[in-house]
Amino acid sequence: MIQLDDLIAPASSQDKFGTHPSGVAWAPAQLAIFEAIVRRVDNILINAVAGSGKTTTIEAGVRFTSPNERIVFLAFNKAIADELSRRVPRHVMAKTFHALGFAALRSSGWRGEVDGRKLRNILQEVLPDNAKGQAADLDYGAECIKLISHAKSRALFLEEPASQSAMVEIAQGIEIDEGTYRLPQICNWAAQAFRISANMRDTIDFDDMLWLPFYLKCNWPQFDRTFVDEVQDLNYIQHLIVQKVSMGQVIAVGDRAQSIYAFRGATPSSMDDMKLMFSMVEFPLSVTYRCARSIVDLAREWVPHLTPRDNAPEGQVIIEPEVPVDLDYFFQNGAIHEPLIICRQNKPLIKLGLRMLGEQRRFTIRSNLEGSLTYFVDTLTKKKDQMPKDEFLDLLNAWFKDIEKSCHDSGRMGQLAASQDRYDALVALANDVMVVDVRSLKRLIAQLFAGKDGPLLCTIHKSKGLEADEVVILRPDLIPSRFAKTEVDLVQEYNLLYVARTRAKRILTLMYDPSEDI
Numbered sequence: 001m002i003q004l005d006d007l008i009a010p011a012s013s014q015d016k017f018g019t020h021p022s023g024v025a026w027a028p029a030q031l032a033i034f035e036a037i038v039r040r041v042d043n044i045l046i047n048a049v050a051g052s053g054k055t056t057t058i059e060a061g062v063r064f065t066s067p068n069e070r071i072v073f074l075a076f077n078k079a080i081a082d083e084l085s086r087r088v089p090r091h092v093m094a095k096t097f098h099a100l101g102f103a104a105l106r107s108s109g110w111r112g113e114v115d116g117r118k119l120r121n122i123l124q125e126v127l128p129d130n131a132k133g134q135a136a137d138l139d140y141g142a143e144c145i146k147l148i149s150h151a152k153s154r155a156l157f158l159e160e161p162a163s164q165s166a167m168v169e170i171a172q173g174i175e176i177d178e179g180t181y182r183l184p185q186i187c188n189w190a191a192q193a194f195r196i197s198a199n200m201r202d203t204i205d206f207d208d209m210l211w212l213p214f215y216l217k218c219n220w221p222q223f224d225r226t227f228v229d230e231v232q233d234l235n236y237i238q239h240l241i242v243q244k245v246s247m248g249q250v251i252a253v254g255d256r257a258q259s260i261y262a263f264r265g266a267t268p269s270s271m272d273d274m275k276l277m278f279s280m281v282e283f284p285l286s287v288t289y290r291c292a293r294s295i296v297d298l299a300r301e302w303v304p305h306l307t308p309r310d311n312a313p314e315g316q317v318i319i320e321p322e323v324p325v326d327l328d329y330f331f332q333n334g335a336i337h338e339p340l341i342i343c344r345q346n347k348p349l350i351k352l353g354l355r356m357l358g359e360q361r362r363f364t365i366r367s368n369l370e371g372s373l374t375y376f377v378d379t380l381t382k383k384k385d386q387m388p389k390d391e392f393l394d395l396l397n398a399w400f401k402d403i404e405k406s407c408h409d410s411g412r413m414g415q416l417a418a419s420q421d422r423y424d425a426l427v428a429l430a431n432d433v434m435v436v437d438v439r440s441l442k443r444l445i446a447q448l449f450a451g452k453d454g455p456l457l458c459t460i461h462k463s464k465g466l467e468a469d470e471v472v473i474l475r476p477d478l479i480p481s482r483f484a485k486t487e488v489d490l491v492q493e494y495n496l497l498y499v500a501r502t503r504a505k506r507i508l509t510l511m512y513d514p515s516e517d518i
């Protein structure tokens with residue numbers, strides 16, 4: 001960590017770098033970062049609290065690079081990258097890691113198609129017949145996919161073929177659903193599917209976009225400087241990509257307390273690993289420009305050094321003991337704006353969305369659930385769209401009972417949490433008045449996720465990087481998840497709570513539901 005004295009930017013910096021677009025002066029730490037970008041000396045890690053202007057600082061920072069340089073700004077997801085692309089200068093490319101991998105494949109002559117079902121299709125061949133066709137077996141494929149995904153995020157099997165023993169090693173660190181089969185068997189299927197997938201060149205899935213360019217030894221695009229956002233949630237293969245594409249300075253930003261994607265293979269020590277890998281100089285920012293004082297007070301429970309900016313408004317933390325019956329609450333109403341509505345799990349968002357849909361309100365659910373729920377329903381029902389709702393619910397209940405038992409027996413709490421959320425979401429959907437059979441269930445799923453405007457509903461995971469004047473945390477009692485038992489899991493839960501609270505600028509509403517109906 002550098003000393004505070006080092007952070008005092010020269011007095012002339014303010015003239016050189018102007019002000020934040022709002023007219024507010026840049027903080028000394030932000031100016032010091034701009035100086036470091038102009039001087040191009042070190043690789044930089046900005047380790048800073050939520051709302052302290054990490055994204056803003058690097059977005060402004062790219063403007064202090066020369067138009068003759070090739071610059072890449074690596075954003076966490078496509079929505080953020082697309083939005084950034086519209087704002088950054090022409091010599092700056094705002095990209096996701098996946099887009100870079102895809103570009104590497106293309107420029108090395110690869111011509112194929114993206115198919116999110118690639119592994120599912122391979123596993124259809126790999127899994128023996130007697131492991132197919134029963135409800136619980138749905139998850140053998142899912143478990144293999146999880147193992148394969150973790151292997152790719154760790155950049156494994158680039159030089160040697162995927163092996164069962166290496167898969168068993170991966171399985172030690174994550175939760176794998178054994179069901180009626182044993183772990184070595186599942187790992188064997190995963191290794192087999194991995195080998196087939198690696199050599200199937202005409203299609204790729206999303207994980208392949210990161211892994212395959214290394215396997216095929218593709219040429220990566222090269223950049224004079226690399227800016228990376230949300231570093232706390234990267235995995236090892238993403239670190240390697242930064243290494244491959246960077247010819248010069250690397251400027252990375254993140255917040256250790258916002259690490260929330262470990263369950264998906266992100267490295268909890270990602271920031272420290274990056275710092276070591278690139279010998280980075282670390283800059284702190286502890287003032288949040290986003291959150292009003294009362295919101296900062298609440299968020300300090302987890303991050304005590306979070307500090308409000310000078311003259312920050314008092315703001316308001318409101319406790320709503322129940323979800324209002326009148327949905328006008330969530331819509332523009334005088335000075336009250338449409339809030340960002342976030343929740344630990346999907347079910348409450350889906351239930352609120354269904355109520356909004358029932359009243360023909362406009363709303364948007366930001367989620368990739370539509371595809372996964374529809375796929376799950378198709379697999380469970382073997383695409384029998386005419387299956388009556390009651391029959392579907394029987395199948396769903398039988399599936400969940402199996403999963404619940406096997407998860408409890410082996411202590412796989414992460415798996416149970418995900419299955420419970422999926423089950424609850426589907427029960428809520430199937431019980432809607434619009435649903436009589438599987439066909440109408442699928443139609444309802446499509447309608448629910450079709451919105452493009454109105455209040456935004458999303459999980460806390462999906463709210464990463466977002467901010468809104470008013471934020472509603474729906475069912476705050478769901479954090480920490482009752483399924484989080486290990487210390488690592490609990491830390492991720494408190495990080496989630498911190499992310500949730502710090503999305504709000506002015507008003508934060510904690511909306512409970514004693515009946516747990518939502």
Ligand SMILES: Nc1ncnc2c1ncn2[C@@H]1O[C@H](COP(=O)(O)OP(=O)(O)OP(=O)(O)O)[C@@H](O)[C@H]1O
Nearest residue numbers: 020024026027050051052053054055056289290465
């Ligand atoms: N110097 C500044 N003066 C005033 N406002 C600022 C300043 N720097 C950033 N902001 C504002 O603070 C808010 C939060 O900024 P930003 O989203 O960049 O924070 P962040 O650290 O990336 O947050 P997160 O941790 O959630 O990703 C934005 O509205 C931004 O415009």
Ligand SMILES: [Mg+2]
Nearest residue numbers: 054055056465
């Ligand atoms: Mg940010």
